[in-house]
Amino acid sequence: MEWEAVIGLEIHAQLATKSKIFSGASTAFGAEPNTQACAVDLALPGTLPVFNAEALRMAVMFGVAIEADIGHTSVFDRKNYFYPDLPKGYQTSQLFHPIVGIGHIDIELEGGSTKRIGVTLAHLEEDAGKSLHEEFPSMTGIDLNRAGTPLLEIVSEPDMRSAEEAVAYVKKIHAIVTNLGICDGNMAEGSFRCDCNVSVRPKGEEKLGNRTESKNINSFRFIEKAIKGEIIRQIDLIEDGHTITQETRLYDANKDETRSMRSKEEANDYRYFPCPDLLPIVIDDDYVEQIRNCLPELPDARKARFIEQFKLGDYDAMVLSAYRELGGFFETTANTAGDAKLAANWVMGELSKHLNQHDTDITVSPVTAEMLGGLLLRIKDNTITGKIAKQVFEAMWAGEGNADEVIEAKGLKQVTDTGAIESLVDEVISDNQPQVDQYVNAEPDKRGKMIGFFMGKVMQASQGKANPGQVQGLLKQKLDALAN
Amino acid sequence: MFEKTLAELAQGLASGEFSSVELTRSYLDRIKTEDGALNSFITVTETEALAQAEAADQRRSAGEAGTFTGLPIAHKDIFCTQGVRTSCGSRMLDSFVSPYNATVIENFNTAGAVSLGKTNMDEFAMGSSNESSFYGPARNPWNNDCVPGGSSGGSAAAVAGRLAPAATGTDTGGSIRQPAALCGITGLKPTYGRVSRYGMIAYASSLDQGGPMARTAEDNAMMLNVMAGFDPKDSTSIDKAVPDYTLALNDSLKGLKIGLPKEFFSGEIDPQITTQVQNAIREFEALGATVKEISLPNTQLAIPAYYIIAPAEASSNLSRFDGVRYGHRCEEPTDLEDMYKRSRGEGFGEEVKRRIMVGTYALSEGFYDAYYKKALQIRRLIQQDYVNALSEVDIIMGPTTPHPAFKLGEKSSDPIAMYMEDIFTISLNLAGMPGMSIPCGFANGLPVGLQLIGNYFAEERLLNASHQFQQATDWHKQAPTS
Numbered sequence: 001m002e003w004e005a006v007i008g009l010e011i012h013a014q015l016a017t018k019s020k021i022f023s024g025a026s027t028a029f030g031a032e033p034n035t036q037a038c039a040v041d042l043a044l045p046g047t048l049p050v051f052n053a054e055a056l057r058m059a060v061m062f063g064v065a066i067e068a069d070i071g072h073t074s075v076f077d078r079k080n081y082f083y084p085d086l087p088k089g090y091q092t093s094q095l096f097h098p099i100v101g102i103g104h105i106d107i108e109l110e111g112g113s114t115k116r117i118g119v120t121l122a123h124l125e126e127d128a129g130k131s132l133h134e135e136f137p138s139m140t141g142i143d144l145n146r147a148g149t150p151l152l153e154i155v156s157e158p159d160m161r162s163a164e165e166a167v168a169y170v171k172k173i174h175a176i177v178t179n180l181g182i183c184d185g186n187m188a189e190g191s192f193r194c195d196c197n198v199s200v201r202p203k204g205e206e207k208l209g210n211r212t213e214s215k216n217i218n219s220f221r222f223i224e225k226a227i228k229g230e231i232i233r234q235i236d237l238i239e240d241g242h243t244i245t246q247e248t249r250l251y252d253a254n255k256d257e258t259r260s261m262r263s264k265e266e267a268n269d270y271r272y273f274p275c276p277d278l279l280p281i282v283i284d285d286d287y288v289e290q291i292r293n294c295l296p297e298l299p300d301a302r303k304a305r306f307i308e309q310f311k312l313g314d315y316d317a318m319v320l321s322a323y324r325e326l327g328g329f330f331e332t333t334a335n336t337a338g339d340a341k342l343a344a345n346w347v348m349g350e351l352s353k354h355l356n357q358h359d360t361d362i363t364v365s366p367v368t369a370e371m372l373g374g375l376l377l378r379i380k381d382n383t384i385t386g387k388i389a390k391q392v393f394e395a396m397w398a399g400e401g402n403a404d405e406v407i408e409a410k411g412l413k414q415v416t417d418t419g420a421i422e423s424l425v426d427e428v429i430s431d432n433q434p435q436v437d438q439y440v441n442a443e444p445d446k447r448g449k450m451i452g453f454f455m456g457k458v459m460q461a462s463q464g465k466a467n468p469g470q471v472q473g474l475l476k477q478k479l480d481a482l483a484n
Numbered sequence: 485m486f487e488k489t490l491a492e493l494a495q496g497l498a499s500g501e502f503s504s505v506e507l508t509r510s511y512l513d514r515i516k517t518e519d520g521a522l523n524s525f526i527t528v529t530e531t532e533a534l535a536q537a538e539a540a541d542q543r544r545s546a547g548e549a550g551t552f553t554g555l556p557i558a559h560k561d562i563f564c565t566q567g568v569r570t571s572c573g574s575r576m577l578d579s580f581v582s583p584y585n586a587t588v589i590e591n592f593n594t595a596g597a598v599s600l601g602k603t604n605m606d607e608f609a610m611g612s613s614n615e616s617s618f619y620g621p622a623r624n625p626w627n628n629d630c631v632p633g634g635s636s637g638g639s640a641a642a643v644a645g646r647l648a649p650a651a652t653g654t655d656t657g658g659s660i661r662q663p664a665a666l667c668g669i670t671g672l673k674p675t676y677g678r679v680s681r682y683g684m685i686a687y688a689s690s691l692d693q694g695g696p697m698a699r700t701a702e703d704n705a706m707m708l709n710v711m712a713g714f715d716p717k718d719s720t721s722i723d724k725a726v727p728d729y730t731l732a733l734n735d736s737l738k739g740l741k742i743g744l745p746k747e748f749f750s751g752e753i754d755p756q757i758t759t760q761v762q763n764a765i766r767e768f769e770a771l772g773a774t775v776k777e778i779s780l781p782n783t784q785l786a787i788p789a790y791y792i793i794a795p796a797e798a799s800s801n802l803s804r805f806d807g808v809r810y811g812h813r814c815e816e817p818t819d820l821e822d823m824y825k826r827s828r829g830e831g832f833g834e835e836v837k838r839r840i841m842v843g844t845y846a847l848s849e850g851f852y853d854a855y856y857k858k859a860l861q862i863r864r865l866i867q868q869d870y871v872n873a874l875s876e877v878d879i880i881m882g883p884t885t886p887h888p889a890f891k892l893g894e895k896s897s898d899p900i901a902m903y904m905e906d907i908f909t910i911s912l913n914l915a916g917m918p919g920m921s922i923p924c925g926f927a928n929g930l931p932v933g934l935q936l937i938g939n940y941f942a943e944e945r946l947l948n949a950s951h952q953f954q955q956a957t958d959w960h961k962q963a964p965t966s
Contacts, residue, residue: 042809043804044564044584044810045570045572045582045805045810046563046564046570046586046681046682046683046684046686047682047683048682048686048717048718048719050716080799080800080847082803082824084808084820087804087809088804089802089803089806090800090803142808142809269848269849271844271847271848271849272847272852273796273800273847273852273856276688276689276720276797277689277719277720278719278720279719279720
């Protein structure tokens, strides 16, 4: 039988506000445990929440970006359950009147077609703290630094049919929130995480199968693997005559499998009700319009512009528009260098490689866009070769100055003096008589390939500094002269 | 000295008749001798009080004294007080020393007031008799076998027993007005949002409101001047200018339109109370007011609606008391669930548990629409009743309670009978409007309270009417013999 997967996703994007959603405490990541939790975050008796207007602005930005209905009146609800890292015994969330209503995004599929994915809603809520089970033998440590951090929970329609579509959707949402500047998108730190709802049904069947939810997956790759694995698990179970239990599962990245966390029967009754400590949020049209007018360029628009303005290919344009900072970096580099294609290659190649290797965010890259653009200028004006440029890049990364300083200090300037190159060429020809003989005796149409050997020798002799074009021209001229 | 009102004590301090230290010392001494019988205080903060009094005297000699500088008052133990145990009448918070001040406490500190200590109350403000306090019931100064009312029973008993000239209270379903009535003092529940709830331990957030309790309307006005105001830390507090509540006290009542809801004068009500209330209304007529009968048709729905909404909010508000970060934690928990169950089981008393259970049930999946949502609809109807009535009249009057103070233990085994004592006060919290209770006579030697209800932010008018009544009568001057 042919099976069809039905996938819906819930994404938790941590909003990039400076302070928490209902208190003045800082949201910065990585502080000493419980140093960024104030009386409100600790849920001391008598404390009350005050809504951070910045979180509202960010949520509305997202709503505008996905062309969603923005609720005119939005209400916070309490989701009641007990857990030690949930200080109030309830999470302030939104159930009945979320800020962002129905919207949509378009994802690109393999082969260039696009598919529209519905976004059911996006609501604001506060994050819980963290329970630390490993650090304290037979005890649990509670760190409430994260408690009260604003989250935007983005709920999709069950519109995706494969793990690839799901990942394309997550990447698009990621690109939108990072381009808007409302989320840093850092998946490793948990700023952007995903719950995957997966069910399968026979192809052509309307009725949905029982679904499972795999929680808190924090990388694109894991999302893809978890969904693929879950689809296979479900199909295998059904084909073996079992039924799928509706349950919450936990994805274990180390074992690359999901395992049962709790079934629906064990699920909490959260006893949602409107939070009486917070007034309904009234959003007027002017406010939404104001945000619409100030919205930064969105990934789709930026991608289209990169193709139009810089004549980039579809793939390059998509990659470079996926993050606001990356796109900005590329644009500055391209404009400085005056060569978009070269800039795209270097940003996606050497720069990205270094950022990944050193686990460095592009915003703090030791090689700035201006520096990279300056380096590319020196390639374009033949001051250095592409190969030497990589060496210069390394030096710039290590903090040894800008391209011109490094080239000067290390004496990496390309040799373009014809006399100097000619003497190197003559030297190589006289030192490699057997290869010269082969060249001379070869059919003329085979000689083109054979010239590479001599190129290599000359470049080596010049320590990479000889202008490759000049070397090639001289070699061809002199070898061909010997042949004829 | 103990018969002096807050206003008179302020004069005494201003004229140098006595110092704040002398005044505070006298009250502290009186608490020592008299509170054994009344149990109106949970914590007496003698050292802090004397330090505050000394600072107040210094302020005065430096010429920087305000109206309230050096006046000793007491605070209901629901207001978080920095460095002082804030128990909320519960074993759960018996060990809780607040690291911060409630806005109300902060306001009194800024005004230079002296805090004598923290008064007894029903556990988490849940009760109408003070009998649910972990610290034992406070007693009615008029008859120590009787309850002082609740939940602000300790504040009412302390003021009536002359252990403090004034005290703060909170009112969720009548918790200021009912004990004020039962103890023969004057208390005001302001408009919801008029006084900050920050640092006031929540019982039912949409109903809770702090307010003053003292012997006279004038003293209430002085207290409210300090308490009222917008607080950015409380999203439900209202950003509206605060008048000087003492300025309109002497306005004439000529032409004041009083409405008497027929629902407040029928049914299960002590006839002596009706008589005293009617006498008081005649007094208002003599002062120039006109009277007409009105109707609050949904009054009978108030108690059922309240006992859904308040417990529902409470069940969630009290979830933070889990033994994890502060408050009572059971000995040697075997696991998380055991810790939750025993910490909460041991920390909460019977009435609190009852309301948590009721509220949890009312919010449960499948019951929400039938209970909570329906109760909210009733709440709107009740609110509309008041809005309609107050478009016809200036002040609604009636009895504060159906009976005078009852005996300790008399109703504690019958929660419904206890809940019915709030029949005349509870609906106002659902509507959010201000109400007062002032002494207007006696029934069997126990005080009777007259309730005055006004429109949103009509505190000035209520205080004015009450003050005029108190200029013409002396019920508020009656003191229990101790």
